[in-house]
Amino acid sequence: MSVGAAELLPGAGGGLALPEGGREIAARTPLQLFWSRLRRDRVALVSLGFIIFLIIVAIAAPLIVKLLGLPGPYTQNPNLTDSFGSPLGPSGAHPFGVDQLGQDVMSRVIYGTRVSLEVGIIGTAIATVIGVVLGVVAGFYRGVADTLLSRMADVVLSLPILLLGLGIGAACAVRGCLGGTIQTGLGEILFLITLATWTYVYRIVRGLVLSLREREFVDASRALGASNARIMFREILPNLAAPIIVYSTLLIPLNILLEAALSFLGVGIRPPTASWGQMIAAATPIFNTAWWYMAFPGIALLLTVLAFNLLGDGLQDALNPRTAR
């Protein structure tokens, strides 16, 4: 590897600390350096804390709902709507109010966390893997492979993803598409997200690989007889860890918003599964009389996206301090 050299430990008063009393200068690993920078970024730390909280909420949703004494997210109760069918607002028993079916909004917001994180994290992971592999191949081999992959990425980038989602949603409703391979709901969302976002990772990785493949450590590996695969994935790829982490972190909120948008348009997560986007869509016609139905999933969506964005910025600062924002 070409990077990873230790730094000298900075002294308390700034500047380079000199050894005292026979103590040796302590070298730090890249991870330690990353952490020391990140922990100085309070906004990023708070965001990280919030995301960890969200993950816990998502995993333990049934337990949390039970502990809070809330009804399940699919428990319908028409007695919780008024005589016109308008849902009742926040109360002690239902802190976020209920929806038109008398389902507890807080319970559904908690369960909605699962969908958002599933889509955000799994969708981003798939898109990142595809983008990284194709980016490394295109950047390393250049030529025909690069041309083909890059033009393919250009085509994908020109696709109107929301319209495509509406089309796929309509075409694949009920029976699914491609022999049932693509089904509406989570599978369709993951397909669209992967399709829409792998290109971002691909273009960044390709650009970096084009630069790294000319570096001396690559020549050295090649001289030692390393195969192309080894050079790509054992020598070059580790150098891309920082930008990949940063950009994939920034992709997560993008994907969460995309899921919400598709669900809002009625082609994403389908009822009765709780999804913030779908809840906001269902709340829109009755916003004047049931503000809570839109407000609480909206706030949850806002905070989640904000947290991932702020954490992404913090990671970028910590992993690449020379980048000015």
Add this chain to the structure above:
Amino acid sequence: MMKSLRTIALAALAGVFALGVAACGSSSSKSANAGLNVAAGVQTPASQSLTGGKRGGTLNVVNHEDFEHIDPGQSYFAIDYQAVYATNRPLYSYKPNDFKEPVPDMAEAAPQISSDAKTITIHIRHGVHFGPPVNREVTSADVAYALNRGANPNVANPYFEAYFGSLEGFKAASHGSPIPGIKTPDKYTIVLHFTEPKAAIAAAALVLPVSAPVPEEYAKKYDAKKPSEYGNFQVATGPYMWKANGEGKVLGTGYQPGKSATFVRNPNWNASTDFRPAYLDQINLSIGGDPTVIGRQVLEGSHIVQNDTPAQPIVKLAFEKFRKQLLVSPGAGNRYVALNNSHGPFTNVNLRKAVWAALDREAMNKARGGSLVTISATHYIYPEIPGFEQAGGVIGPRFDYNEHPQGDMAVAEKYMKLAGYPSGKYTGGQTLQVVGSTGNPASEDAEIANQTLKNLGFKTKFNLVDQATMYSKYCGVVKEQIDVCPNVGWLADFGDGQATLDVPFNGKNIITNGTNSNWPQSNHAKINKAMEAAETVVGTSARAAAWGKIDQELVEEAVAPVWDWDKQPAIEAKDVAGVADVWNEAGWDYNFTSLK
């Protein structure tokens, strides 16, 4: 044959019956129909005064939606009808507050139906004149031409063949040319000859706008074009006419699509030949706008009404703060859960009964706006349609699976066991395809039905698609074999049991190579046979009795759990004496509405 695919999804349901139950249903109709009452202070079509309005003035109308077709030979939409019935005079019409007995309009008296139910003779009024630019007296030839237009592919009438397809020579005739079975022995008489004894339903269908006279010498050149352009140059016979230029052109003059429409008085209309008072001088209609905004505009405005359905928050606001300006009309159709009777688990009648028993129909209606705009249904012929009382009125044919509007899981469990599931839960392993409609409140209703199925142990694949797709690609396509369609419904073309039950529940109407409207694929030999016999029955009372009995049999067979009889809301400004049509989804009737 039905308006349901146009604007609203409606429903009906079927169930089992016994003689004792029928007797129960037909007794005590007063208390049985208590559910038809609307809240105090809210207007109903029955409470409206049809006389004594102030003459003169201009009524402003706001419509969120535009017209679909303004040609009387093609129109098939509530908003279209409001214009068509103000500017045209079909052979028969309904008074605003009656959906049972049509009154002669262009006709002079009730139709004469031959004893073999194969011939209808109608005499038309003397002294009715076309408006400008035709300006001559209407004759029976004009009515004959209008009916022939119904079969003209350039006009593309959506229902003519369904009701008049057995006219002599209809099938052999080159459509667009005269149908041999339509005769005009003199200037004021028209005779319709049928090859089958179907005169009763055809006579009932003469209230539809296709029977409004059209002058052949004027319209022929427009009808020669595909599609016909007669609508854009139409001539009036009613009290009002579309504002037109000197050549009679309406498009661009009195009708700006997507923007506005203007109706002025027909100078050739003779009040002595008509039962309509026609108080207004002019009607200015504005098209488009946010439903919530235009709803407020009406409630707080002057000399203005909203024609299409007000948004739910506006209905609530009107009820709470402008109650005298709110009208609610029953008779706006039915809604039911279509369980597939011909394929899958719901071929088992006991499973259908179990679903009916478990369904919380009250919750479904609450999601639609509650009792102000819905009635928990117990059978398929809905209020205001002849046969409703005969089928049992509001209480309907009583069975244990339809007597609890909030659902009864104990009864449901009983029928699950009778269906062969001893645990009371479905263990058949088949996943049900459930296809509902998107949008509020249809999606909420579909979710309630889906949850009901899950409560009974069914596994479901639940999908919501837009309403048009639901009908055209799934619930209306037999080969898709959708198991459950929770959001379907029916609005009859006119007040007749056959118009309400035949298409959606008669096995002969299951269409396998086109769009099928028998969504539950109901095909029960006994019911099919009873319908065949009832088709030939003549006379409003006799037909009501025959079709009311069939309605009971459909409930006995539990064809499809029916959950709603719609009531339609409408709003007006405080200084409008609006009169709404119970037979047209509570659309304001320009012929009877006046300003205060």
